[in-house]
Amino acid sequence: MWRRRKVGCKSVQGLDELRKRRREYETALRKARREQQLISKRLLRDEPDDDEHFQDLQCLSEDQIDHIIKDLRHGPAERLESLITLRRYLQSNDVRLMFIRVEGSMQVLIGLFTCSFAEVQMEAARCLHELSQSDDPSVSKACLPATSYLLTYLSGNNPDFTELCLYTLGNIIVEGDATRNQLLLQGLIPALSLCAQSPHTAVLEALGYALSQLLQSKEASEKIIPLVLESGLVQEIFRLLRLDSEERVGAAVEFAWCLHYIVCSQVNNTLLISQGIVPKLSLLLSDLSAIVSKSTALDMELLICPLVRCVGNLLAEVDSMGNRLQIHDGRLLAALFVFMRRYRAEHPFLLPECLWALNNLTAEDPVVSSAVLHYNLLPALLELLFHSTEVTLLVLTVLCNIADLGPAYSQHLRQKNILPCVVRALGGTDVRVTHRSLEIMVILFKNCPDIVEEFISLFGVQILEPYKDHLELQQQVQTIWNRCQS
Secondary structure, three states: OEOOOOOOOOOHHHHHHHHHHHHHHHHHHHHHOOOOOOOOOOOOEOOOOOOOOOOOOOOOOHHHHHHHHHHOOOOHHHHHHHHHHHHHHOOOHHHHHHHHHOOOHHHHHHHHHOOOOHHHHHHHHHHHHHHHOOOOHHHHHHHHHHHHHHHHHHHOOOHHHHHHHHHHHHHHHOOOHHHHHHHHHOOHHHHHHHHOOOOOHHHHHHHHHHHHHHHOOOOHHHHHHHHHHHHOHHHHHHHHHOOOOHHHHHHHHHHHHHHHHHHHHOOOHHHHHHOOHHHHHHHHHHHHHHHHHHOOOOOHHHHHHHHHHHHHHHHHHHHHOOOHHHHOOOHHHHHHHHHHHHHOOOOOOHHHHHHHHHHHHHOOOHHHHHHHHHOOOHHHHHOOOOOOHHHHHHHHHHHHHHHOOOHHHHHHHHHOOHHHHHHHHHOOOOHHHHHHHHHHHHHHHHHOOOHHHHHHHOOHHHHHHHHOOOOOOHHHHHHHHHHHHO
């Protein structure tokens, strides 16, 4: 991640390049979250790695490090220059290890981090940030005495300094449950809640990163998420998810994943549902669908993905609580179809996310299923039927949900020419697709007895022939076979 504080007229081109590199790096990290939770370390630097004066970072000896540490004890000007030198060399993990082995090195650095000279303090913070990049446990352990100060400084007035402290904390958080326990005891959650009030986008994005690191820890469900729920941070997350500019997309993405980790933990989704999380998400997704219909905002799909996952996970629990009225205003249904149409070609990973939510929307719900039919959304659904195996299975599941609601729904599906599509799916190579197709056929045969002739005319009987002795499909095949013979 790259950022440069000062830009002269000769460095504008370089700044644009750094911004581009930072955007590409962050986008790559967010995309990795599509398939799995992501714990990673972030790097905030002011200069490119290829600084011409520090291309060889392996040449520093312990004696030289000792000399730098002695220089750090001098006046503010000498300290600042020595800190800049140290920070650049700390880009090397070998130098990080040598640095912490020098007696008193961390005490000196933390002393400068807590001094009253702003420039010295900032440069010391950058050195700590470089140390936090290390995956070596000894380096992480050496950083622990700084955590209480990092938390204290989150309430400061310098947004650049706060941002740096947040990213450093986010890197340290992943170093083990003992480290996280120490941070929690030192007041990590209240400190993060305070940062949520910041008006600065960069601070909010750093907050989202640090919080997402915390929420992905192995003990999050037991120790951390209950504290987050009690702190009121979830309400802050909702507030920060609303976009008022394209610059806020990065921060919104981070907070969307934070919400996803909270929801998928199932610690207290009943509480979240009672607080109206589902209609709030429906409204948010509806607003996002309006945005993506009019523009191609960068990374918007990476914001939509975790939010749709949240909805998909919550809908089953909404159903179990008997509170389906929360989803009957139609906005969520419309938004899902907008996303599928908009991102089908460019970002197909969103299709299964939207279809899973649609599956949970339509399951045993005549209101939503009627809306799918009334607003003529079925053709858009059938267009996806053979997109991929995963998508095909989900489309067939949604069709099953609708057909299973009774004869009127099955007849409507039949009138929309669903049968040729299902018969085609029957002949596929994936047994799961065949199984789901057979489920639909059994329902259609039950609800629309006269559909048998149409099935026979489409060579359905011949397609069934190879599956007569298939153990997993035998019962359903026999049911359909008997209908065709009667």
